[in-house]
Amino acid sequence: MSVSWEDRYPLCNAWSLTRVGSDHSPIILDSGEHGAPRPKYFFFENKWTLRPDFNSLVTEEWEQSAARRPEGCKAMDAWHGSLCFLRQYLKGWNIKHDGDLAKEKSDRMLDLAQLDSLLDTRALSPEELRTRYETEGQLERIYQMEEIHWQQMGNETWVLKGDSNTQFFHPFANGRRRKNSIRSLEGDRGEISGQPDIAAHVTNFYKNLFGAGS
Template identity: 40%
Template sequence: MMGRGANLGADLRACKGALLDQIKVLDDLADGQGLSPDDWLWRYALEASLMEIYKSEELFWQRRGGQNWLLKGDANTAYFQAIANGRRRKCAIPFLWDGDVLLESPEDISTHIYSFYKELFSAEPRGGVSLCANFWP
């Protein structure tokens, strides 16, 4: 059995559809022959009515979402935990080869990675040919 709420939703949808149709007619007129100032005021009033309907729909869904949260709790916990664990697993480095040596402990892996990047970004002594300090007067 449908209650008053179902009829109210159908009424709002019908009203919203009628408002959108009227706005479309006015837009077509505006593109063709143009609108009078009174027609523009009427169009703005239609838009304001449409915005009120949108706000009431948003409030309805916000309240309904809150009710579902209170009644059911977070139904997606297992899903989100699986995603988070999968991401953690995907980003983890369980072992690392250093030449012929297999590093398996997190401390060894961390030390190897740290020393690799420290060596990579450290300043190297300059080699090659250079000018003496007093070459330019």
């Protein structure tokens, strides 16, 4: 499997079967796309903390949720309610933020390209040089946020010297997702495969487990 294939199918997996009458083992390739989509759970992104306005944003939304609490609400219930409100808000904020970040990255790269094109005919003015340095700083912050994202997704807390691009962490993230996926289970009647059958088997197991004492 190539790197581009793994990027296209992050849950892909391959394994060999027993050789029968041949020197070669048959290989089964699973793209991992046959399962039903699962709901996305809340996941705090460390890259959010790089935004200068993130702390004030969280404080503001927390205070707004506190204002909605009913009178006489217990402290634990109040804390849990504010946490649920903030979690839902950050989910929507992250979707918009990622879209804005991608556009900002594209715009800043275009700004740099336009400034560099001027160098073909003349030297940059002091104002243009200052603009270029500021644009490079903005891009550096975006690259750092992307790196932290894939670093966290890949569960890796170290960086190779000289390797500060997201491609380094992307395979780790895909490998982690594959490890966290269940492809088959051993049931009373043999192997169970396929996400619908696996989900039904797990559901019935816990229904029987917790319903045994009732």
